[in-house]
Amino acid sequence: MRFLIFISIFIIVFALMSIYISKRFIKKLHFKKVYKNYLNYFLIINLIGVFCYFLFRRYPLIPNEIYFLLSIPIGIIFLLFSTTIIYDLTSLVVNKTVKDNSRRDFLKKTLDFSAVAIAAGINSKAIYNAKHAQLEKVNIKLNKLKQKYNIVQISDIHIGGLIDKEFISSMVEKINSLNTDAIVITGDLVDTNLKFAKPALEELKHLNSKYGTYFIVGNHEYFHGVDKIISYVKTLNITVLENSNTYIGNKNNGFNLAGVYDRFGERFGSYKPDIKASLKNIDITSPTVLLAHQPKYIEEIDTTNIDLILSGHTHGGQIVPFNLLVKLQQPYIKGLHQHNKNTQIYVNKGTGFWGPPMRLGSSAEITYINLLPY
Known part of the structure; x- marks a missing residue:
């Protein structure tokens, strides 16, 4: 309905x-x-x-x-x-x-x-x-980080229709060439019935990184059977962060990686974001990176123990002047921002697209993030 x-x-x-x-x-x-x-x-x-x-x-x-x-x-x-x-x-x-x-x-x-x-x-x-995703490189300094790490972030791929097996295979090849420590997918991976998405999703099995691939759901997963999508993604050698966290790197020398369900879960009635659960038992001596699909979520939580939030959702506006409308709903549209004294946020412009295969004033991106100690 x-x-x-x-x-x-x-x-x-x-x-x-x-x-x-x-x-x-x-x-x-x-x-x-x-x-x-x-x-x-x-x-x-x-x-x-x-x-x-x-x-x-x-x-x-x-x-x-x-x-x-x-x-x-x-x-x-x-x-x-x-x-x-x-x-x-x-x-x-x-x-x-x-x-x-x-x-x-x-x-x-x-x-x-x-x-x-x-x-x-x-x-x-x-x-x-x-049709041409650009590699965006960004350096982000984090307090309490003891050594350099790098992360590849992809977001808002929207598998379905034109975002097919061939598109994902090409994307996977580009990412693997970067020899990254970890890969994160910040939501809106699937945007069609799961049975049609499976051939493209299977290509994600070929993603390679030192510490693995991590995924959180975006709002579009809720439209196509969020429970089934989560279950299937787990079969692809991808860790789904469901209001949970893990540790990346060597003990006391890495960082916490946490993830929450999308805020759309509040309207959906289940799979709701829970920041307290996602940060439970984190190592407070190490920095924390939170995966949250919508940048707006940063306004709804206490960010005291969060050093960096990685988001997507906005597509960078995708088509000018639509970015002006997005700005009315989201605090950040693209790029790196210092939200407050403790917390930075990076918003990926999206690796795929939604709706028309068009981008104007906002390129598709694969983000290569260097996490650096202060």
Whole structure:
């Protein structure tokens, strides 16, 4: 039922955005009527694509080539909507400031063609960005850490549809080439029915690191059978931190690694985050790194005994200007931040993507974290 409500609201919002694009952008273009009609038909096709995307997102039974075509309409409509707002504002400025009719018409026609060209270019660039995860290297100093360690963090992979076995295999190869001490996956690994995700998940068995791979659930796991996903991930030689902790490194010379369920568990009614349980019996002489999917969780807990939190969830906004909306809901969107005197937080921008295979202003990332002693 929640899924149906979400889809209904989402499609209504995108229908309203499409109407705005048609009325405030396409209708005003200095193009022949037949071309305007083509653009409106294109909008309608995209809106149908949004509906079909959600249908096959849950049950990916179609070839990836078709799924790709169904996945991009969300990004196209959103970017066209953003372009329309800028076009509207620019047109207003031209109408108010340019008094000469012939000059105003020339500027408006130039604006029309430029807006269409820019919109096409931005969409192409966004699709390219989503396919190429960048290696982000960051140095983080921790109190009480006695020697250097390195961690690879991946997050928000969203296995399902275009994030398939081939994608995961390539990602695993890149990570293994880094020869890391530990690998952490900070949620939203699976975003489809588990039976469709298994071929891609199996590739994670090939992850190699000195102290192993660790996983916490994100909010999307709750939509697809969080209990079954946790059980299956455990069969892949991956440790699932369920409000629990472990010790990385040699005794008294390493760090505590803790993990909590996602805060969505409070709404879900089970698999709720419990910070006290996750930090139980930690070695207080060593620093503590906490895996928590949503950056917002940092505002809900006492961080006195936590040196570093690794999060994801935000996708770095994924598509500008969506990052502005994310900022209203999350305290941090990407990168490293000093939250208070005791605690730092690093937010991974996501290794995969959700919705359209597009990223604009926020690259996909695999994070290589050097943990250094002060």
